[in-house]
Amino acid sequence: MTNAQGRAECAQRRSEEREFLLRAATGSGGEALAAYKAWRARVDLDAAIDHETLALMPLLYGSLQRLGLDDPLLGRLKGICRRCWFENQLLLRSAREAVACLAEAGVGCLLVGDLPIALTYYEGVSARSIRRVDAVVLPRQAQLAEGRLRAAGWSAGSPLRDEEVAYNHVKRLIGPAGQVLALHWHFLEAASSEAADGSFWAAGEEFTLDGRSARRLSPTGLLLHLLLGGSHPEKELPGLWIADALVVIRGAAERLDWSRMIGFAIAQRLAVRLERKLQLLSGYGAPVPEPAVRALREARTNLPESIDALVLRSKGGRQKRIALWRCDVLADYLRSDRRAGLLNRPSDFSHFVRHRWGLRGRRELLPVLARHFRRNTTPGWL
Amino acid sequence: MDRRFSINGSVVASEVIDGEAIMMHQVSGDYFSADGIGCLIWQWIGEGRGRNQMIDLLKESFAREPAEIASTVDSFLADLLSHQLVLEVDEGDSPPPGPVAKTSIELGANYAPPILNAYSDMRELLLLDPIHEVEESGWPTPKRTRTEP
Numbered sequence: 001m002t003n004a005q006g007r008a009e010c011a012q013r014r015s016e017e018r019e020f021l022l023r024a025a026t027g028s029g030g031e032a033l034a035a036y037k038a039w040r041a042r043v044d045l046d047a048a049i050d051h052e053t054l055a056l057m058p059l060l061y062g063s064l065q066r067l068g069l070d071d072p073l074l075g076r077l078k079g080i081c082r083r084c085w086f087e088n089q090l091l092l093r094s095a096r097e098a099v100a101c102l103a104e105a106g107v108g109c110l111l112v113g114d115l116p117i118a119l120t121y122y123e124g125v126s127a128r129s130i131r132r133v134d135a136v137v138l139p140r141q142a143q144l145a146e147g148r149l150r151a152a153g154w155s156a157g158s159p160l161r162d163e164e165v166a167y168n169h170v171k172r173l174i175g176p177a178g179q180v181l182a183l184h185w186h187f188l189e190a191a192s193s194e195a196a197d198g199s200f201w202a203a204g205e206e207f208t209l210d211g212r213s214a215r216r217l218s219p220t221g222l223l224l225h226l227l228l229g230g231s232h233p234e235k236e237l238p239g240l241w242i243a244d245a246l247v248v249i250r251g252a253a254e255r256l257d258w259s260r261m262i263g264f265a266i267a268q269r270l271a272v273r274l275e276r277k278l279q280l281l282s283g284y285g286a287p288v289p290e291p292a293v294r295a296l297r298e299a300r301t302n303l304p305e306s307i308d309a310l311v312l313r314s315k316g317g318r319q320k321r322i323a324l325w326r327c328d329v330l331a332d333y334l335r336s337d338r339r340a341g342l343l344n345r346p347s348d349f350s351h352f353v354r355h356r357w358g359l360r361g362r363r364e365l366l367p368v369l370a371r372h373f374r375r376n377t378t379p380g381w382l
Numbered sequence: 383m384d385r386r387f388s389i390n391g392s393v394v395a396s397e398v399i400d401g402e403a404i405m406m407h408q409v410s411g412d413y414f415s416a417d418g419i420g421c422l423i424w425q426w427i428g429e430g431r432g433r434n435q436m437i438d439l440l441k442e443s444f445a446r447e448p449a450e451i452a453s454t455v456d457s458f459l460a461d462l463l464s465h466q467l468v469l470e471v472d473e474g475d476s477p478p479p480g481p482v483a484k485t486s487i488e489l490g491a492n493y494a495p496p497i498l499n500a501y502s503d504m505r506e507l508l509l510l511d512p513i514h515e516v517e518e519s520g521w522p523t524p525k526r527t528r529t530e531p
Contacts, residue, residue, distance in 0.1 A: 085397055172470060
């Protein structure tokens with residue numbers, strides 16, 4: 001067996017394991033039980049467990065409890081719930097302090113990601129791991145927000161520069177106890193534009209965070225952000241986003257405005273991505289309305305979405321000589337508010353890519369592309 | 383007069399997971415747990431029940447010496463107070479509790495005295511791998527190192 005074939009088999013095995021785990025954690029009755037047995041038969045619990053799998057364990061515990069299953073693993077799963085609860089409590093406290101710090105500086109923020117999902121849609125703080133705090137502020141307030149958080153003890157390397165605000169969408173800050181706060185100034189990496197942001201700001205609503213008033217997205221906004229805010233659907237194994245989306249759809253079915261979601265995706269040229277995510281969700285039993293998927297499929301294609309479709313197809317094939325998944329940065333650029341003139345566009349795009357890929361400078365672009373091309377032109381690449 | 387308590391909500395977070403109460407004191411950062419009757423008492427405190435009422439409920443459910451039940455409950459309440467997880471309140475400060483759900487006192491025939499488990503070295507416990515480095519009962523109980531006889 002070649003190295004490439006070995007990698008491919010390993011990827012296939014991990015993908016199957018994750019799928020069974022997700023079905024066991026989010027399904028019900030016989031289907032969940034069968035998936036759990038299949039997962040247990042495949043998974044090597046003596047080996048290292050990746051973070052995403054670990055984050056699904058509290059959900060699995062809840063599912064096994066509902067099934068009334070007696071398994072020697074239950075004790076350790078319950079232990080993961082206890083730990084998840086404890087770590088979440090630490091993070092919630094940090095989140096409350098961060099929100100208060102921003103409010104004192106006159107910076108309005110909206111919480112997205114793990115935190116509002118865990119607090120709103122799951123049963124108890126122990127049921128869903130909150131890996132970090134995600135707070136969105138207006139682009140014009142991003143530097144003020146970062147400065148205030150830095151003064152409050154969050155560290156972020158060098159201060160946020162104008163160029164980062166212009167080309168990037170998020171900065172990661174680390175708290176005194178190692179907590180992570182992602183400070184966003186756009187809601188979506190894939191569409192960092194005023195129009196896209198405006199729709200999300202309009203979908204904000206109040207909620208209580210550890211005794212303090214804060215803002216989160218409405219169910220429709222939250223589901224949309226969940227589906228379009230993560231990474232490209234083909235870039236990683238199915239994970240927590242599927243469990244989250246199922247919980248939101250089941251918990252807020254009557255408040256979900258599917259036509260608004262579809263309208264947003266078409267207007268922001270994200271129909272291909274949303275359609276793919278909804279297809280994946282349907283495979284896990286989510287009641288996704290067929291007309292919604294059809295409307296996305298029939299949406300007029302344009303350059304960013306053609307690129308998205310190409311990336312999807314490139315990953316779906318058995319053997320591809322050129323890996324295209326990094327091309328989606330071009331689609332993201334086209335969907336952003338960057339308005340460089342024709343002559344300046346190559347330079348502007350290179351800045352955009354350098355920031356999106358987290359490179360120190362544009363000089364790193366060519367070596368990175370060369371490495372990527374070399375790694376992914378072997379016949380066995382999956 | 384019945385002694386009444388309330389959960390120290392301004393600094394204590396808690397949740398009940400499958401018959402086990404877990405608590406965190408947000409100032410000290412310490413972690414606590416109590417299962418069985420300890421969990422029940424924690425929930426009863428949350429419902430505003432007084433010490434005598436809790437003891438009466440346990441006496442009705444278990445064939446044990448009333449003095450033994452009273453002494454173990456008092457000891458548990460003293461532990462909760464000493465760790466500032468609960469506060470003693472005046473009788474008039476909290477509304478009278480409603481009836482006790484029948485299912486909440488179905489704990490089996492054996493009376494196991496309530497115990498408050500306290501963990502203060504959280505930095506070390508958080509470093510434990512919750513799958514490979516814990517006992518079957520799970521985190522935060524570290525795996526005992528096996529020694530040759």
